[in-house]
Amino acid sequence: MLPEILKVAEEYGLTFNHRTHGKKETLCKCVFCEEDFKPGKGHKYYMSLNTQDQVFKCWFCGVSGGVLDFEAKLSGQPYSEIRSKHFGVRKKPVHPAEKLNTRQLRTIGWAEYKRKNRTAFKKNREIVLRDWKIYEYEELVKHFAMFIVIAHIENQDDRQNNLLQFVMQSCRATQIHLLFNRLLAEYVKEEADRADWAKEGIEIGRASWKVALSTYDFEMEKVVLNVAFLYHMLKMDKIQKLNIDPNKTNSLENGKMSLAN
Known part of the structure; x- marks a missing residue:
């Protein structure tokens, strides 16, 4: 009280x-x-x-x-x-998966499971957290790639500002807390000091920039498509190098199957 x-x-x-x-x-x-x-x-x-x-x-x-x-x-x-x-002091810490709100859980497909079966959700919190971390990492990579592409547009301030507004809206839609701020924080760092997701984003962003530059097509829809496609190709390349079955890389689906059973 x-x-x-x-x-x-x-x-x-x-x-x-x-x-x-x-x-x-x-x-x-x-x-x-x-x-x-x-x-x-x-x-x-x-x-x-x-x-x-x-x-x-x-x-x-x-x-x-x-x-x-x-x-x-x-x-x-x-x-x-x-x-x-x-x-008093909370004796038992709250599991990070429990801190995810309904919108965040809905983004990775777990909201309904939590609502329908709270006990099963609790048993699978590690899977939920892993799915969120995978989703968060992928969105950080893709959004940083888009940010890098936009940052290289020169002599088009209005166009650049419009694209940045698009990215900011997209960041908010991900439900990842302060995503756009995290992009800015990484952008001002030396490249060697950046997080792994930022380094991966730079790799994709540069490749996407070359594609956009070759066609001189900076429509946001095309940039997003380029980034998404190149990210998918990079992901598949890594999977092949590690000799991993692509059908086993989606922990979300495995988690849902486990929860449904």
Whole structure:
């Protein structure tokens, strides 16, 4: 249960408007901006405490939040410590597969399985996580490849900006958290320091750029098609070199079969 915001405020000695003390909206002096402590503002109380919803807001500086955030700001302690103080430390860590939201699970084909059979989903969390990591890696490669192609377009600022907007929308559609930011972070690194997915993306991006350059066709649909095709060819080449049966490379399908059984 959440602590009462009024008791927290009292514990830290906030100055209240006695007319509102204990009511649904309790007013007090804001200790964060201290604007209502200034001379001539003795009758002002900018901080509002909602004793029903356990939230706060200063109507002058705009600082706001829930009761745990309120106590963290008053005490100067990290939010995590305040949460642990009231709710304790979670003894058993949450499996990464459990942290995937419904849209992310739907993207890799596991949302319905989780909804229909929670117990079976729990038993197959490692497969789910592996499928997500494979999906995430592949999308990082393909989107970085598209980013590299666009970055090499010169003297066409409008065209380049439009293509970047397309990539940003595509990144959001993947349901991968901060995907576009990750592309930018890798792009500014030295090539030798980049992640494996970025290096693979560069390889595909350069090949796709050559194809686009040879035909002078920079339509986004064609670039996406080039990247997807070249990525597929590279993947098949790696599978053949490792002498792996392509029918056994899709852990998602194996996971679904296991779950269905």
